Amino acid sequence: MSKLKEFITIHQLSVTFPSGEQEKKALQQLELSLYEGQWTAIVGSNGCGKSTLAKVLTGLIPPTSGSVQIDSKAHPAVQMVFQNPETPIIGETVYEDVCFGLMNYGVDAEAMKRRALEALQQVGLLPLAEAQTASLSGGQKQLLNIAGCLALNPPIYVFDEATSMLDPLSRQHVLEAVRKLHDQGHTILWITQLLDELAWCDRVVAIEDGSIAYDGPKTDFFYPASGDEQSVCESLGFVAPYTVKTVQALRKRGFQLNPLPVSPIEFSKAVSALYDSN
Numbered sequence: 046m047s048k049l050k051e052f053i054t055i056h057q058l059s060v061t062f063p064s065g066e067q068e069k070k071a072l073q074q075l076e077l078s079l080y081e082g083q084w085t086a087i088v089g090s091n092g093c094g095k096s097t098l099a100k101v102l103t104g105l106i107p108p109t110s111g112s113v114q115i116d117s118k119a120h121p122a123v124q125m126v127f128q129n130p131e132t133p134i135i136g137e138t139v140y141e142d143v144c145f146g147l148m149n150y151g152v153d154a155e156a157m158k159r160r161a162l163e164a165l166q167q168v169g170l171l172p173l174a175e176a177q178t179a180s181l182s183g184g185q186k187q188l189l190n191i192a193g194c195l196a197l198n199p200p201i202y203v204f205d206e207a208t209s210m211l212d213p214l215s216r217q218h219v220l221e222a223v224r225k226l227h228d229q230g231h232t233i234l235w236i237t238q239l240l241d242e243l244a245w246c247d248r249v250v251a252i253e254d255g256s257i258a259y260d261g262p263k264t265d266f267f268y269p270a271s272g273d274e275q276s277v278c279e280s281l282g283f284v285a286p287y288t289v290k291t292v293q294a295l296r297k298r299g300f301q302l303n304p305l306p307v308s309p310i311e312f313s314k315a316v317s318a319l320y321d322s323n
């Protein structure tokens with residue numbers, strides 16, 4: 046982690062909303078550094094402050110106090126994909142919709158066409174360029190939203206529970222598109238309640254009541270040092286994915302899997318390695 050360039054520096058970030066007679070502290074003196082090219086997953090229960098963090102990062106709401114510094118000259122530096130695929134869709138056709146952001150940034154007609162078509166190609170929607178946006182499925186709409194961000198070529202992408210309204214196959218398509226972005230060196234902030242999606246990330250940050258409760262590798266999040274202790278994941282009240290629960294049960298029976306898997310594919314490799322070594 047220390048070799049990566051610090052890309053976003055969040056210092057003493059607090060966000061307070063008016064709430065009746067009182068105030069609601071959505072984020073409380075948050076300290077967080079995000080690194081270039083890293084895929085960071087943000088997890089936390091409803092209302093802990095995840096979306097507020099995403100909105101501050103994308104400039105949709107200002108900090109009440111503290112600061113967010115982004116070490117990039119790109120414009121825009123950050124783009125966000127929202128939970129509801131319908132929210133950002135404006136264009137009548139798929140192509141028009143991707144062009145919308147480019148028009149807002151004053152991109153000339155020739156470059157706009159090239160960048161829009163390239164972005165649609167990358168997410169697999171080029172054959173649907175002339176389709177009506179209203180005719181797309183939820184998963185296709187979310188891919189279109191990703192294409193809209195891609196066309197603007199920001200170095201940082203924030204996904205706020207971007208798969209939570211999609212069926213499993215569409216979810217997989219979106220995750221594949223994001224994996225491509227990550228492979229190309231983009232920085233990903235992936236907010237999720239679906240812990241099996243942590244298989245894709247480099248680092249996990251758990252938020253509790255507007256503060257950071259855990260920041261570290263996914264294996265340390267899911268697995269305690271010894272098979273009998275409680276994991277960070279469990280102690281924070283999350284339910285571990287099926288693969289992790291299975292490995293925990295195996296560890297209690299004396300099976301040592303190495304490296305500790307999070308995804309089913311990692312699990313199958315670790316089990317094969319166990320057989321090969323016997």
Ligand SMILES: Nc1ncnc2c1ncn2[C@@H]1O[C@H](COP(=O)(O)OP(=O)(O)OP(=O)(O)O)[C@@H](O)[C@H]1O
Pocket residue numbers: 062063064069070071089090091092093094095096097098
């Ligand atoms: N505009 C607002 N006005 C008042 N309170 C707000 C506003 N936006 C968020 N809050 C409150 O701030 C807290 C954090 O909200 P936030 O949306 O960031 O949580 P979250 O972790 O994203 O939740 P979820 O998983 O349900 O999306 C919540 O208590 C919420 O009710």
